[in-house]
Amino acid sequence: MKLERESIKLLTKALEKLESGFDLPEMSQSFDSEKMEEVILKTAERMRDNYPYFHPLFAGQMLKPPHPIAKAAYMMAMWINPNNHAMDGSKASSPMEKEVVADLAKMFGWKEHLGHLTGGGTMANLEALWVAGKIHPDKTIIASDQAHYTHERISEVLKLKFDKVETDHQGRISLKALEEKLRKGNVGTVVCTMGTTGLGSVDPLKEVLELQKEYKFRIHADAAYGGYFKLLENLDTETVEKFELLNTVDSIVIDPHKQGLQPYGCGCVLFQNPDVAKYYIHDSPYTYFTSDDLHLGEISLECSRAGASAVGLWATHQLMPPVKDGEFAKDLSKSRNAALKFYEKLAESAQFFPIVKPETDIVVWGTKGERTSEMSQAAQALFKRAEENQLYLSLYKYPTAKFSNVDFEIDSEYLVCLRSSLMKPEHKDWLEEIWARLGKSI
Template structure:
């Protein structure tokens, strides 16, 4: 795909459409000369070099990668018009696209009837889910995994809802025995289950939590912001993921997913879905100057956010047209990263310098240098991180660290002497399909760095 060609084509076509309404002169206040713009733009490009190479497979640190070229083209084309998906008055075309992509996301999770929309982030999407939970179960608390995203504690505080963390097991999943004990003791209204924790990619046992939902009458919300799209390859296959938790999402009350992660979108694209459309009543409001051009439901009438970029819907719509939500469509983009994580895990088990923290469930891998003391694990991990990023480009590798406790290491069978309460290990996110061809080089390079800093 020649992105430069299609970007230029998009600019031309949008210009032709606008010309149908008659030409007009831009206001002099908006005019900027090429020389002035060139200087400012050159400075911008120079400043953008102060980034890490997110697009390159040697970047295996945080959950960062560039969007698909189709998403860039779709985003730019719509940005030239700049629609606002709050109301049909502001973005009729992109509002229709948003409804279409939301219907496809709902079908991916097995939701039939549903209510949902795009958001600017997974944080806002989870805020909306917890807002509905509060309205449905006033005066109750929410429970979430101790390894869940910090969003839930923050949003619960914002909403004035009591929040209760639940212990995890030795794989980083919510411990359902601990959850049941909490349900017996406290007035819990909603349980948040995570399909892909952002630290380790652990998947809470959603399918097993359904029984507790029936027994205690709690609602179930699934935070699938990171791991939601893996439902496309949840087939129990050698390069797929465990099916049961994903299949069970269809029986839950709400789910959140972030297309700006594995959905190949630019930042500013999350999504929230409710299984029961009647929860729209909690959003009900009116405005003296919007919602007049159509009797259809406006997206702003079912969201907490007001102005939202219609360009995000256009980018996702175009991407889904080319890479549909199927195992052979977007699923084929996810499998290489999954295979990379499994291969890297295999290499780590054979290494004399590194050892896997636990077996990966998605495409996130934790690992640590072999050392006798936790203080040495922490020191070596930090030095490897720094030396990998500061090396010459051809030798560089970009990782992340992950804080663990001595108890968590012991629970996973790591014979490390706990001379301190906790420390840092290494962590890699292999979310680019190109990582499959680089996993052996990455593992080998990190081994070299460990050997150098010991």
């Protein structure tokens, strides 16, 4: 198998175009080419000790290869190495960042917004909860027990009160448990996870919005993984409605380095109300002079940020805008279709059973057996055998208390399941091969 090289061809042409824009005196640069070649080949040798994250047979963790246009644009920008903290260090890439952030805000239905790119979803969620704490400094942040663990950790770092509530059997926040917390009062923000990292489940945003009318809390949507599913129509009707309501929340996080075809790290935080800028704005005696417009560093907790991330995302949006019925959305639809087809195969299987119907493109399933403890052992053994057959899966611990009307004995707190993130468009065409290798691993 050969690695993708089209981005290298694009990069060479892009660098020629880039250097022609600088009418500067020549400067001497001296490098030991032979030593560099020795080191880079040694580096490549070390990097061979990796799972093939880029290949469709890697169907476990949330790892999706960047698009060739994103890789080429990112690498090309590195020859300039812009810092998107201030216009002084990012004359071209800061405006590009503002454009792509506006694209993402528009995708969620916002014309007015405040936002910027971040180093990833953790930093983006930190900023969202930091603003939540500024607005309600003494009130509690609530998230489900299937929300990403960083929400609890971030709240601890920010010295904010945090509480979590249980989920239903599909991994979605329990409305009953949530309202019990709300009745006690002092809740400032509820986190709705729009695509959990475990099951890919989407919290019931419509019902949470109804509770908001009575209990007057803010809503932060953690759509780091699932945000781009807003563009799809091949979701269940209920799930489509949840994503359509994202324009009503207070803040949103989305990670272009997950479903958005970008290199790590590229997250994004968005606020519906631009007035939250007042919590950020600060002064620097040497930084903000190039432009009278708001610099990105004035609305970000991070200081230095890679302008290359904005350039890669901008190029990708130029090629494949994040719009419904566009090429990007059609590719993402393939991942969703792969998940549905895989779910059907599992439901008809004599050896496996799906835990829940996937809402996005994550599929979790168990091995059939008489007792959950034995089924867990079988899943773990299958996980190892699958890797021997070059099929790379992941494991997930499902609470057995959420099972009902099952034909096996529950003798353990968790059932260890197998899990696949079918997030590569190629997974649709590789599904039969994946199924065949899974069968060989039984």
